[in-house]
Amino acid sequence: MQTEITARKKWQFLDGRDLREVIHYKDLLYMLVVRDINVLYKQTILGFAWAIVKPLFQALIFTVIFGYLAGMANKMQGNIPYIVFTFAGLVPWTYFATAITGSTGSLIANTQFLTKVYFPRIIIPLTPILSKMVDFVVSLVALIILILAYGIAIPPTIIYLPIVLILLVLTTFGMGLWLSAMAIQYRDVQQLMQFLVPILMYMAPVVLPLAVFLKMKPWVVTVLSFYPMTGIVEGFRVCMVGGDMPWHILLYGSITTFIILFTGIIFFRAKEDFFADVV
Amino acid sequence: MAKPIITVENVSKRYRIGLKEQVDDSVGGAIMSILKSPFNNFKKLRNLTSFDKDDEAGVFWALRDVSFQLKQGDVLGVIGKNGAGKSTLLKVLSRITPPTTGHIEINGRVSSLLEVGTGFHQDLTGRENVYLNGTILGMKRKEIEKKFDEIVAFSGIEKFIDTPVKRYSSGMTVRLAFAVAAHLEPDIMIIDEVLAVGDAEFQKKCLGKMQDVSEHGRTVLFVSHNMQAMQSLCNKSIMLENGKLKMEGRTDEVINFYLSKHSANQVEKVWDSIDTADGNELIRMRAARISKTDGTGSDVFYVNSDLNFEFEFWNLEDGSMINLSIVLNTIKGETIFNALSAAKRISKGVHRIVFYVPGNLLNDDVYSIDLYFVKNTTDVIFRLESAISFEVHDIPRETGWYGKWIGAVRPILKTDYLEID
Numbered sequence: 001m002q003t004e005i006t007a008r009k010k011w012q013f014l015d016g017r018d019l020r021e022v023i024h025y026k027d028l029l030y031m032l033v034v035r036d037i038n039v040l041y042k043q044t045i046l047g048f049a050w051a052i053v054k055p056l057f058q059a060l061i062f063t064v065i066f067g068y069l070a071g072m073a074n075k076m077q078g079n080i081p082y083i084v085f086t087f088a089g090l091v092p093w094t095y096f097a098t099a100i101t102g103s104t105g106s107l108i109a110n111t112q113f114l115t116k117v118y119f120p121r122i123i124i125p126l127t128p129i130l131s132k133m134v135d136f137v138v139s140l141v142a143l144i145i146l147i148l149a150y151g152i153a154i155p156p157t158i159i160y161l162p163i164v165l166i167l168l169v170l171t172t173f174g175m176g177l178w179l180s181a182m183a184i185q186y187r188d189v190q191q192l193m194q195f196l197v198p199i200l201m202y203m204a205p206v207v208l209p210l211a212v213f214l215k216m217k218p219w220v221v222t223v224l225s226f227y228p229m230t231g232i233v234e235g236f237r238v239c240m241v242g243g244d245m246p247w248h249i250l251l252y253g254s255i256t257t258f259i260i261l262f263t264g265i266i267f268f269r270a271k272e273d274f275f276a277d278v279v
Numbered sequence: 280m281a282k283p284i285i286t287v288e289n290v291s292k293r294y295r296i297g298l299k300e301q302v303d304d305s306v307g308g309a310i311m312s313i314l315k316s317p318f319n320n321f322k323k324l325r326n327l328t329s330f331d332k333d334d335e336a337g338v339f340w341a342l343r344d345v346s347f348q349l350k351q352g353d354v355l356g357v358i359g360k361n362g363a364g365k366s367t368l369l370k371v372l373s374r375i376t377p378p379t380t381g382h383i384e385i386n387g388r389v390s391s392l393l394e395v396g397t398g399f400h401q402d403l404t405g406r407e408n409v410y411l412n413g414t415i416l417g418m419k420r421k422e423i424e425k426k427f428d429e430i431v432a433f434s435g436i437e438k439f440i441d442t443p444v445k446r447y448s449s450g451m452t453v454r455l456a457f458a459v460a461a462h463l464e465p466d467i468m469i470i471d472e473v474l475a476v477g478d479a480e481f482q483k484k485c486l487g488k489m490q491d492v493s494e495h496g497r498t499v500l501f502v503s504h505n506m507q508a509m510q511s512l513c514n515k516s517i518m519l520e521n522g523k524l525k526m527e528g529r530t531d532e533v534i535n536f537y538l539s540k541h542s543a544n545q546v547e548k549v550w551d552s553i554d555t556a557d558g559n560e561l562i563r564m565r566a567a568r569i570s571k572t573d574g575t576g577s578d579v580f581y582v583n584s585d586l587n588f589e590f591e592f593w594n595l596e597d598g599s600m601i602n603l604s605i606v607l608n609t610i611k612g613e614t615i616f617n618a619l620s621a622a623k624r625i626s627k628g629v630h631r632i633v634f635y636v637p638g639n640l641l642n643d644d645v646y647s648i649d650l651y652f653v654k655n656t657t658d659v660i661f662r663l664e665s666a667i668s669f670e671v672h673d674i675p676r677e678t679g680w681y682g683k684w685i686g687a688v689r690p691i692l693k694t695d696y697l698e699i700d
Contacts, residue, residue: 001386001387001388001466002384002385002386003384003385003389004382004383004384004385005372005374005378005382005383005384005385006377006378006381006382006383007377007378007379007380007381024417025414027414027418027419027420028414028415028417030414030420031411031414031415031420032411035400035403035407035411038402038403039400039402039403042402043402112394112397112398113397113398113415114375115370115375115393116375116393116394116397117373117375117391117393117394117397117398117416118373118374118375118389118391119415119417185324185325186321273376273377274377276370276375277294277376278324
């Protein structure tokens with residue numbers, strides 16, 4: 001194994017050497033993910049039940065506020081109870097929100113790695129992206145139970161679920177790369193997340209159906225189509241409770257996803273050398 | 280000749296140091312600076328990674344044009360004062376931070392141990408932490424599995440391996456962490472001051488392990504303030520000073536050079552003029568000097584060196600009966616001994632008193648000497664505290680133990696060792 005250490009790396013995408021290195025450290029990635037999962041619900045009574053309780057509680061709150069008080073309950077397409085509608089939106093959303101928050105703060109939370117040991121830094125923001133999947137799977141099971149309990153049949157559109165999930169993970173990872181690399185130097189980013197995450201949620205069809213957004217001004221609709229979480233949240237819901245797959249919105253959104261991911265890797269790669277100097 | 284395993288060429292590393300904040304002296308100024316602070320903060324944070332040409336003031340070179348080569352099996356000691364750039368060098372070699380300029384080529388797998396137990400998580404058990412820490416240091420899970428029993432046995436905490444680390448004593452955590460590190464099998468090992476942790480017995484174990492590592496043909500880079508350990512582990516050393524490579528060579532030579540520059544020595548003190556010298560109307564100091572009795576070598580004193588303590592003074596009262604009493608203290612203030620010269624009736628003028636201190640009496644430590652000039656063997660007529668100070672260094676030992684040798688003095692006693700039955 002030969003290593004060369006020189007001044008700064010150029011702006012460039014991952015090359016073969018980078019990939020080989022990440023593969024060499026795959027066991028570390030696995031151990032960090034296991035650590036995250038093991039530590040998360042240690043010393044709690046509910047344990048992994050929290051993965052269900054958190055989105056379910058939020059779904060109940062939204063059902064009271066938007067479902068009854070704002071009268072959205074009657075405007076749902078296809079006779080889906082509002083609580084099922086919003087819980088189906090909250091399952092992918094909660095994954096996105098917790099993974100992105102975890103990823104953004106990951107470098108800051110692991111400064112001891114940055115200053116004391118070398119391994120490919122990209123593993124650090126990738127860890128929450130993977131570890132939060134456990135919560136996601138648990139809440140997905142809860143969603144399926146809820147759907148069946150309301151007597152709704154799982155629709156055939158569920159076969160598209162893998163596409164939606166891949167887009168969800170790639171979007172989260174791309175944003176995680178950008179935000180974590182910025183947050184380590186400018187801690188403001190972490191403060192901003194408190195506002196950014198709720199704003200992003202209301203921009204996606206989590207509490208309101210997509211139809212409401214489509215009635216807005218054309219330029220707003222265009223902007224929201226390029227916002228990846230619009231297609232992902234709606235697509236996920238269609239996979240679970242039926243309806244028309246929003247293919248063209250998913251397509252526009254995935255363009256954004258790939259731009260964020262591609263530039264995110266380049267940005268992170270250029271910044272990673274200096275993480276130890278800025279913490 | 281074999282290809283060097285590490286080649287370091289003209290490596291420099293620049294850091295930005297915090298400049299003094301400006302303080303406002305008016306309410307208006309204070310308000311303005313609050314409004315402006317986001318811009319200033321942004322500039323400051325951005326400047327952590329970008330350097331303008333015109334502000335050399337806030338810039339600090341932790342390393343400057345450092346070059347050296349290591350062959351396989353070399354054990355290199357890195358010596359230098361705090362802030363000399365030792366840790367930065369190790370960080371650059373470990374790829375934690377990139378050099379500002381220069382080039383390094385490494386042929387082999389590197390493990391760096393800049394800290395023991397990086398990534399240990401309090402809520403995880405010892406077992407889980409062994410795996411986590413092992414993979415952080417670059418091991419594969421399979422590798423750890425194979426060595427797991429060995430690691431646990433080395434740490435000596437078999438009973439607690441499934442207990443969360445937060446219930447461990449700090450000593451136990453260190454043991455376990457070092458046990459993991461000790462079972463790495465890299466081609467090149469970079470170690471920073473890990474010997475500063477743990478109790479004496481454990482340190483001994485660690486040093487033994489390090490000796491093993493180097494005997495197996497691995498290359499080791501080692502930073503420590505423990506000259507004993509350096510002396511016996513490292514076949515070559517470099518000395519850094521203010522980021523520059525000051526000396527490179529055999530370990531004993533480099534250590535000698537380092538000690539001669541950085542001992543807490545003030546081995547000679549001369550008072551130029553009788554008018555300004557310490558003293559009073561009876562006695563004035565002229566010189567105080569510590570030197571080796573045999574007059575050889577530098578001003579580096581070892582525990583086995585015979586020393587001369589030499590004091591010159593002006594006696595200003597003709598025919599008075601004077602003797603000198605010296606008190607030798609360690610830097611921590613413990614008194615080691617008090618010694619007296621003979622009392623002598625002396626004439627007005629310059630006199631010199633020499634105390635001969637044999638080798639193998641003083642332990643390694645930093646010492647200072649208080650002087651008491653006594654008249655008629657009863658009255659202290661002049662007292663000078665800490666007249667002079669010097670350091671006594673340890674010598675290379677034959678034993679496997681490199682820690683501090685305890686005791687106020689360190690004599691070599693004549694011993695009999697007989698078989699009687």
